[in-house]
Amino acid sequence: MDNAPLRCVGLTKSFGGHRVIDDLTVSFEPGKVTAIVGPNGAGKSTLFHLMTGFLRPDKGDIWKGRRRINGLRPFIVARMGIGRLFQDVRIFERLTLLENVLVGFPNQSGENPVWPFLLPHVVRRQEAAHLAAAERWLDLVGLGGRSSGSAEELSFGQRKLLAIARLLALGSEALLLDEPTSGVGRGMIDSLVALMKKLAREGRTVAVIEHNMSVVADCSDVMYFMDAGRVAAFGVPSEVLGNRSIRATYLGL
Amino acid sequence: MTYVWHLGVMVSLYIAVALSLNLVIGESGLLSVCQAAFYGIGAYASTLLVMKAHWSFGASIIGTLVFASLSAICIGLPSLRLRGDYFVLATLGFQIILYSVLYNWADLTNGPNGIPGIPPPRVFGIELASPYRYCTASFAMAAVIGGFTLVIVRSPFGRLMQAVRDNEVAAASLGKNWLLVRLTAFAIGAGLTAVAGAFYAGYARYIDPTSFTVMESIFMVSIVVVGGAGNFRGPAVGAVVLVLLPEGLRFLQIPEAIAANLRQVVYGMALVLFMLFRPKGIAGKYGFD
Amino acid sequence: MLVQLIANGLANACLTALMATGFALIYNTTRIFHLAHGSVYVVAAYAYYAAAQYLHWPQFVAVTFAVAVGTFVGCAIELLAYSPLYRKQASTTIYLLTSFGLYIALINTVALLFGNEVRVFPTTQQSAVSLGPVLLTGIQLLEVATSIVVLAPLMILLRKSNWGRLIRAVRDNPTLASTTGVNLASVRRFVFAAGSALAGVAAVLAVLDVGADPQSGLPVLLIAIVAVIVGGIGSFGGPILGSMIVALLQSIAIWQISPKWSQAITFGILILFMIFRPTGLLGIRRRIEEVIE
Numbered sequence: 001m002d003n004a005p006l007r008c009v010g011l012t013k014s015f016g017g018h019r020v021i022d023d024l025t026v027s028f029e030p031g032k033v034t035a036i037v038g039p040n041g042a043g044k045s046t047l048f049h050l051m052t053g054f055l056r057p058d059k060g061d062i063w064k065g066r067r068r069i070n071g072l073r074p075f076i077v078a079r080m081g082i083g084r085l086f087q088d089v090r091i092f093e094r095l096t097l098l099e100n101v102l103v104g105f106p107n108q109s110g111e112n113p114v115w116p117f118l119l120p121h122v123v124r125r126q127e128a129a130h131l132a133a134a135e136r137w138l139d140l141v142g143l144g145g146r147s148s149g150s151a152e153e154l155s156f157g158q159r160k161l162l163a164i165a166r167l168l169a170l171g172s173e174a175l176l177l178d179e180p181t182s183g184v185g186r187g188m189i190d191s192l193v194a195l196m197k198k199l200a201r202e203g204r205t206v207a208v209i210e211h212n213m214s215v216v217a218d219c220s221d222v223m224y225f226m227d228a229g230r231v232a233a234f235g236v237p238s239e240v241l242g243n244r245s246i247r248a249t250y251l252g253l
Numbered sequence: 254m255t256y257v258w259h260l261g262v263m264v265s266l267y268i269a270v271a272l273s274l275n276l277v278i279g280e281s282g283l284l285s286v287c288q289a290a291f292y293g294i295g296a297y298a299s300t301l302l303v304m305k306a307h308w309s310f311g312a313s314i315i316g317t318l319v320f321a322s323l324s325a326i327c328i329g330l331p332s333l334r335l336r337g338d339y340f341v342l343a344t345l346g347f348q349i350i351l352y353s354v355l356y357n358w359a360d361l362t363n364g365p366n367g368i369p370g371i372p373p374p375r376v377f378g379i380e381l382a383s384p385y386r387y388c389t390a391s392f393a394m395a396a397v398i399g400g401f402t403l404v405i406v407r408s409p410f411g412r413l414m415q416a417v418r419d420n421e422v423a424a425a426s427l428g429k430n431w432l433l434v435r436l437t438a439f440a441i442g443a444g445l446t447a448v449a450g451a452f453y454a455g456y457a458r459y460i461d462p463t464s465f466t467v468m469e470s471i472f473m474v475s476i477v478v479v480g481g482a483g484n485f486r487g488p489a490v491g492a493v494v495l496v497l498l499p500e501g502l503r504f505l506q507i508p509e510a511i512a513a514n515l516r517q518v519v520y521g522m523a524l525v526l527f528m529l530f531r532p533k534g535i536a537g538k539y540g541f542d
Numbered sequence: 543m544l545v546q547l548i549a550n551g552l553a554n555a556c557l558t559a560l561m562a563t564g565f566a567l568i569y570n571t572t573r574i575f576h577l578a579h580g581s582v583y584v585v586a587a588y589a590y591y592a593a594a595q596y597l598h599w600p601q602f603v604a605v606t607f608a609v610a611v612g613t614f615v616g617c618a619i620e621l622l623a624y625s626p627l628y629r630k631q632a633s634t635t636i637y638l639l640t641s642f643g644l645y646i647a648l649i650n651t652v653a654l655l656f657g658n659e660v661r662v663f664p665t666t667q668q669s670a671v672s673l674g675p676v677l678l679t680g681i682q683l684l685e686v687a688t689s690i691v692v693l694a695p696l697m698i699l700l701r702k703s704n705w706g707r708l709i710r711a712v713r714d715n716p717t718l719a720s721t722t723g724v725n726l727a728s729v730r731r732f733v734f735a736a737g738s739a740l741a742g743v744a745a746v747l748a749v750l751d752v753g754a755d756p757q758s759g760l761p762v763l764l765i766a767i768v769a770v771i772v773g774g775i776g777s778f779g780g781p782i783l784g785s786m787i788v789a790l791l792q793s794i795a796i797w798q799i800s801p802k803w804s805q806a807i808t809f810g811i812l813i814l815f816m817i818f819r820p821t822g823l824l825g826i827r828r829r830i831e832e833v834i835e
Contacts, residue, residue: 078428090423092416103416110409284635331817337634338575339816346809353806517650524643528636541635
């Protein structure tokens, strides 16, 4: 796929006088899983907010390939091929599991209210194809078999999996995953790690914020260690996790 | 018997309004209190097109639909970006502004004197002169509007409306232009209600601004809320109950003077009690949470 | 002519300021869009009218009675309707619908008891005072004087007293306030009581000026809300500034365009402010939760 790297250059963002992101420069390459770790409040989720257009940086730029994307509205950033998993999940509570995933598919003709009236067969055909694909995604994340249940009833971990299935339906080139494995059961975590590696092998850009160090060691190709809005360390996991001062401050070892 | 046909017309009109308002309040989660304004736009636009521009009733329906939807887009563009309370306030503001226009722009609307002598509509060559004919026609109109809303709600667009309602941030992160979705729902809701308004004008044969006030908007909202929002049954049940119940009061021989106020007290209390104890209404699916 | 209009506007502005300050007190602290505040106003108005006209109570007693009734109704609404909703963590839509329902039920109950027509006191001698080019009636002077006497100490109290500090703490961050031991429920009850009392005062003045009308609640409240938004959400002094500005703009609109469009213009201003400057002229305080989205 024609995937361009994501680059953040010199990003700065403050809230009420407090600098949450401080002259941050990071990049995410296609075909790799890039992990972002760091203590709470280090600004990791804020970085994702900035990259997806939910926040505007005070200074600095964000690039997808040659296009500058800071300042674009979130739905436009998403349409440019950047998908996002939220830390607080954000599923559509009152829709069924199947409907949640169905919303994810891009370019649905039926989402324009004119076509269900003028070209119902076209819309129906597309829906049928999406339905089959959605069931497959739900099976992949282990939620198959309850697709017509209401999303309200899911546990936190299950909601996370649903959001991942929805993101897979979106099929974006770049995926920003904020804590994909938190709340998820042991067995599923291994599947998610395998999934992330597979997505990267397909040529996608995968960025992962994680607190689970074994997941990070397992699936990431490179990692950033962030603290107080800056990059404290960068490199392959064995280097970064082996770094004595990092181990002391963060891992308490 | 004429009385039965009359009730049939009123129920049909309000079912149409309720189902179209449900697209906004129930499926999109937007508390709009300017629906009576669109009803009024429908009544006045079709009346003026028929009486001043000599269009046929059918053509005036299309003209009304287009005009009301465009008005809704003008109102919605600035307002739909606003947070909860502010959006409601904006729709309230537009309702009041529209009433002011109907009342004060006498050259166009005849102001407080209203427009009398509206001719009965001619549909498919048949003149809707008798209450029975009008009841049948209104019922057909309500069925068409109902069918329309059903197709919309069951389509991917309907699913998208609900998704934006449940979590617009998540919808945006999936590449959905949630503002456009809301605007479209708002415009469709307005257009369909305006069609019902056109049918009202042809039935009442006389329209004036007092039928299209803030209180009327709140009444329309109550129908959707008390009956239930977010599905087909709820709004329909609401229309039937809130239109027929007051008529039932008539049999209790309550003097007309206090009947109007008493009705309002009952509506008000119904709204409060349902919100406190049963936000999904009598038969609805969405509880405004 | 314009100066006279402005002077008339000033008197109206004072009534608006009382309603607006009461509404803002409640909204800033609880984030409840208390539309039923308009019905508190109407109930207090009729309480005063009934006390003065039917029961022939002396002025002072009647006024106190009206303000007390207003306060009582406001507190009852908070206790019986809003508190249960708060416990259920209801959405803003539910609060709004409840508020609308209460408004309709209350004003129509008043209309059932007193009739739908406007009730005016039999005309007593209206003293008029001329201040330069401007003629003001006794009532208008009373309106200005009363609002100063009521609002000035209130503003000082909000800034200096303990209660004021508590209220401002809850306004800024209720969760933080409650963890530091502030009893949120008492603060809520207090602002509803104070806000409703202000509505009661405004109601009495309005009855003396133009009479009592069951339908007057919403129009009066909406102008007050415009004043709050123009003056600044979150600020307690903002509504007063907003009231002056709204009254001034209305006077200019009446002078230049026509009285019949004044309501439409007022709401046009409201909508413009909501789009372009939603925090108003003086308001900037927003809770942390509201910033992230």
